[in-house]
Amino acid sequence: xxxxxxxxxxxxxxxxxxxxxxxxxxxxxxxxxxxxxxxxxxxxxxxxxxxxxxxxxxxxxxxxxxxxxxxxxxxxxxxx
Amino acid sequence: xxxxxxxxxxxxxxxxxxxxxxxxxxxxxxxxxxxxxxxxxxxxxxxxxxxxxxxxxxxxxxxxxxxxxxxxxxxxxxxxxxxxxxxxxxxxxxxxxxxxxxxxxxxxxxxxxxxxxxxxxxxxxxxxxxxxxxxxxxxxxxxxxxxxxxxxxxxxxxxxxxxxxxxxxxxxxxxxxxxxxxxxxxxxxxxxxxxxxxxxxxxxxxxxxxxxxxxxxxxxxxxxxxxxxxxxxxxxxxxxxxxxxxxxxxxxxxxxxxxxxxxxxxxxxxxxxxxxxxxxxxxxxxxxxxxxxxxxxxxxxxxxxxxxxxxxxxxxxxxxxxxxxxxxxxxxxxxxxxxxxxxxxxxxxxxxxxxxxxxxxxxxxxxxxxxxxxxxxxxxx
Amino acid sequence: xxxxxxxxxxxxxxxxxxxxxxxxxxxxxxxxxxxxxxxxxxxxxxxxxxxxxxxxxxxxxxxxxxxxxxxxxxxxxxxxxxxxxxxxxxxxxxxxxxxxxxxxxxxxxxxxxxxxxxxxxxxxxxxxxxxxxxxxxxxxxxxxxxxxxxxxxxxxxxxxxxxxxxxxxxxxxxxxxxxxxxxxxxxxxxxxxxxxxxxxxxxxxxxxxxxxxxxxxxxxxxxxxxxxxxxxxxxxxxxxxxxxxxxxxxxxxxxxxxxxxxxxxxxxxxxxxxxxxxxxxxxxxxxxxxxxxxxxxxxxxxxxxxxxxxxxxxxxxxxxxxxxxxxxxxxxxxxxxxxxxxxxxxxxxxxxxxxxxxxxxxxxxxxxxxxxxxxxxxxxxxxxxxxxxxxxxxxxxxxxxxxxxxxxxxxxxxxxxxxxxxxxxxxxxxxxxxxxx
Numbered sequence: 001x002x003x004x005x006x007x008x009x010x011x012x013x014x015x016x017x018x019x020x021x022x023x024x025x026x027x028x029x030x031x032x033x034x035x036x037x038x039x040x041x042x043x044x045x046x047x048x049x050x051x052x053x054x055x056x057x058x059x060x061x062x063x064x065x066x067x068x069x070x071x072x073x074x075x076x077x078x079x080x
Numbered sequence: 081x082x083x084x085x086x087x088x089x090x091x092x093x094x095x096x097x098x099x100x101x102x103x104x105x106x107x108x109x110x111x112x113x114x115x116x117x118x119x120x121x122x123x124x125x126x127x128x129x130x131x132x133x134x135x136x137x138x139x140x141x142x143x144x145x146x147x148x149x150x151x152x153x154x155x156x157x158x159x160x161x162x163x164x165x166x167x168x169x170x171x172x173x174x175x176x177x178x179x180x181x182x183x184x185x186x187x188x189x190x191x192x193x194x195x196x197x198x199x200x201x202x203x204x205x206x207x208x209x210x211x212x213x214x215x216x217x218x219x220x221x222x223x224x225x226x227x228x229x230x231x232x233x234x235x236x237x238x239x240x241x242x243x244x245x246x247x248x249x250x251x252x253x254x255x256x257x258x259x260x261x262x263x264x265x266x267x268x269x270x271x272x273x274x275x276x277x278x279x280x281x282x283x284x285x286x287x288x289x290x291x292x293x294x295x296x297x298x299x300x301x302x303x304x305x306x307x308x309x310x311x312x313x314x315x316x317x318x319x320x321x322x323x324x325x326x327x328x329x330x331x332x333x334x335x336x337x338x339x340x341x342x343x344x345x346x347x348x349x350x351x352x353x354x355x356x357x358x359x360x361x362x363x364x365x366x367x368x369x370x371x372x373x374x375x376x377x378x379x380x381x382x383x384x385x386x387x388x389x390x391x392x393x394x395x396x397x398x399x400x401x402x403x404x405x406x407x408x409x410x411x412x413x414x415x416x417x418x419x420x421x422x423x424x425x426x427x428x429x430x431x432x433x434x435x436x437x438x439x440x441x442x443x444x445x446x447x448x449x450x451x452x453x454x455x456x457x458x459x460x461x
Numbered sequence: 462x463x464x465x466x467x468x469x470x471x472x473x474x475x476x477x478x479x480x481x482x483x484x485x486x487x488x489x490x491x492x493x494x495x496x497x498x499x500x501x502x503x504x505x506x507x508x509x510x511x512x513x514x515x516x517x518x519x520x521x522x523x524x525x526x527x528x529x530x531x532x533x534x535x536x537x538x539x540x541x542x543x544x545x546x547x548x549x550x551x552x553x554x555x556x557x558x559x560x561x562x563x564x565x566x567x568x569x570x571x572x573x574x575x576x577x578x579x580x581x582x583x584x585x586x587x588x589x590x591x592x593x594x595x596x597x598x599x600x601x602x603x604x605x606x607x608x609x610x611x612x613x614x615x616x617x618x619x620x621x622x623x624x625x626x627x628x629x630x631x632x633x634x635x636x637x638x639x640x641x642x643x644x645x646x647x648x649x650x651x652x653x654x655x656x657x658x659x660x661x662x663x664x665x666x667x668x669x670x671x672x673x674x675x676x677x678x679x680x681x682x683x684x685x686x687x688x689x690x691x692x693x694x695x696x697x698x699x700x701x702x703x704x705x706x707x708x709x710x711x712x713x714x715x716x717x718x719x720x721x722x723x724x725x726x727x728x729x730x731x732x733x734x735x736x737x738x739x740x741x742x743x744x745x746x747x748x749x750x751x752x753x754x755x756x757x758x759x760x761x762x763x764x765x766x767x768x769x770x771x772x773x774x775x776x777x778x779x780x781x782x783x784x785x786x787x788x789x790x791x792x793x794x795x796x797x798x799x800x801x802x803x804x805x806x807x808x809x810x811x812x813x814x815x816x817x818x819x820x821x822x823x824x825x826x827x828x829x830x831x832x833x834x835x836x837x838x839x840x841x842x843x844x845x846x847x848x849x850x851x852x853x854x855x856x857x858x859x860x861x862x863x864x865x866x867x868x869x870x871x872x873x874x875x876x877x878x879x880x881x882x883x884x885x886x887x888x889x890x891x892x893x894x895x896x897x898x
């Protein structure tokens with residue numbers, strides 16, 4: 001897959017949605033890149049966390065992913 | 081307090097970073113007698129409650145002394161465990177799945193010296209630090225969750241009810257006189273991060289009130305779509321609400337659909353659901369995980385609600401004690417609590433245990449409910 | 462002198478069972494005294510404030526903790542759970558009080574040298590309070606601040622050679638029973654397989670990979686001491702397929718009363734003289750055993766390996782020698798659609814390094830679930846939604862009667878077109894030749 005194009009598509013998707021929602025399940029990213037294998041998308045998303053583009057948000061039982069530093073939770077957690 | 085750096089450089093988080101190494105290899109932590117005889121054990125014997133011997137093909141023996149631990153444990157307490165293990169066990173120790181601590185030694189003499197030493201140790205408050213027992217057909221330690229010590233959605237405490245229950249069941253921890261072993265578990269909310277649903281006796285925290293909505297802050301603190309999506313029964317929808325003369329974005333909860341799971345509160349701190357009157361304990365009985373004689377089975381709800389009676393939960397503990405006593409007096413040897421209840425019939429179980437049967441105990445949740453109703457003319461008066 | 466009065470908690474100090482309140486007080490006192498001169502990196506009075514906030518919960522009968530989702534160590538999606546207290550002014554020592562999960566070693570065996578290292582680290586960089594262990598099996602460290610997370614992780618990996626456990630939509634920390642290390646019933650080396658799977662799937666353990674949580678548990682025999690059958694998405698249960706080994710002399714010794722039955726497990730009560738007929742043969746679920754002229758006979762082909770006879774007479778009966786494991790899938794607690802017990806997928810598989818056959822099953826299941834699973838749908842729920850047959854298809858396993866408790870109750874079989882001779886394309890004109898409108 002074209003990694004850079006994939007990363008760009010993911011960032012654009014998140015920016016477009018950022019008004020209403022800042023965090024998504026891993027599966028939502030599969031729909032951003034429907035032609036890629038899910039395992040490749042998973043690896044790409046995890047790589048983007050390492051790049052510090054994305055960050056995880058965990059409920060403890062499940063994980064959401066969004067653009068680093070966005071969303072209202074950051075404020076709620078005194079970690080902004 | 082001066083900040084002590086570990087060597088980590090926050091500007092370059094990947095520098096010298098070690099990741100994905102997993103746990104240490106188990107081989108490093110085996111006592112020599114275990115390492116030498118692994119896979120070659122012949123048989124075991126429980127010499128007395130809490131003391132076991134395992135005999136290997138080589139003729140080697142390992143004596144195990146099992147003691148209870150509160151799973152909530154300080155480093156001071158762990159260091160004391162280490163001191164004991166250094167003194168008697170060559171610097172090795174292990175924990176069991178049910179929060180017990182096992183000390184192993186190769187001679188009977190040292191095992192009994194170890195046992196005497198452990199039983200002599202008490203906390204300043206008077207309780208035993210290391211009561212020995214928890215073997216065979218008795219009642220061993222309770223597996224449990226966090227409760228009020230650390231969780232954000234508990235409907236009851238965990239450590240407190242466990243302490244109160246085990247104080248009441250203490251004689252059974254120290255004995256092996258039940259018809260079969262009795263496994264007690266506690267989860268402090270219905271999400272069951274401690275899976276208690278297959279226990280002989282399950283103590284389960286349960287909320288009974290839908291979340292309170294903090295309309296003033298909800299849209300500031302939370303992303304409404306995430307709160308909506310968090311609800312497993314689709315009871316939450318976005319809503320405009322009049323608050324203090326202004327229209328604010330918030331949510332509305334279809335209260336009769338709420339199953340009181342707290343998932344919305346995890347996503348949105350403006351939807352707390354804890355309540356002193358709403359929250360309490362459900363008792364479930366008759367589950368098991370072993371395949372011995374009969375198949376593994378789920379626990380069944382036999383008490384729909386007991387209030388949280390801090391600090392010692394007397395109604396909960398006395399109800400558990402009553403069930404245990406009636407079971408012990410009536411079940412056949414080898415019969416687990418659920419097997420006994422099934423043999424005599426649940427109608428008889430409620431009668432013998434003096435438990436009230438209310439409509440709450442008839443399943444009405446989705447598909448599995450039908451399979452729990454009685455589909456025969458056979459029943460007892 | 463305690464920082465906060467805790468009259469309700471104090472009532473949990475009496476009674477024989479080990480008191481967590483006394484233990485927390487002991488830790489609070491140790492931190493206040495600080496004999497070793499530790500430069501505590503989280504507030505020295507954290508344990509006092511834990512007691513204070515806990516007492517408040519005992520008064521209010523409500524928790525005082527809030528969840529936090531962002532905190533973690535860099536690049537990992539699991540292993541840290543964020544916690545904040547909702548009365549930070551009253552209890553500043555626990556204002557930030559995050560949990561760290563550390564992947565426990567196999568069988569929960571420890572050397573004191575290693576445990577002491579962990580204690581030193583947690584005393585310096587955390588509250589000094591732990592769970593030994595969490596429900597899934599991890600060593601759980603309760604209570605540290607955000608700035609300490611990376612420092613803790615750096616020292617944990619660099620100095621102790623130890624990694625975190627799982628949380629969130631990850632593979633959760635696998636756990637095992639004591640197995641061959643000290644149990645004569647173990648049908649495979651649970652620690653070896655658990656360790657290998659933990660290492661091989663480190664990426665899945667630390668970074669979100671799935672629609673929801675996924676648990677492996679390893680039980681050495683059908684007694685299921687780690688309850689894998691009830692609480693793991695993939696449960697590995699030891700079993701055997703040849704004959705139970707019988708020592709007839711030992712059987713006689715049990716009958717004669719020279720050996721204590723049940724390895725002494727029922728010794729606390731007078732159940733009368735051991736009766737092999739009543740206690741073993743009559744309780745056998747398949748009635749596959751009997752006495753023949755003073756000898757115990759087992760029709761092993763009919764045995765379903767429930768372990769009862771072996772548990773009662775461990776010195777006379779031993780598991781077979783052709784050992785392996787069964788794989789059951791889809792167990793979960795009741796949330797949401799009801800509890801599910803594990804369902805048998807692979808009746809028997811040999812346990813041989815490098816475990817390729819086992820890994821093939823795991824990875825086929827994962828590929829299917831990653832592709833088809835809905836958000837927050839456990840594997841067991843996917844199996845229910847798409848059907849057991851679908852799982853057989855993706856794993857390439859042939860259907861067999863062992864897969865079911867009993868055959869289906871309805872005849873509504875969704876036949877596929879290729880299973881029906883002639884297919885589904887039919888000619889209405891041909892039909893009308895013989896049937897009027």
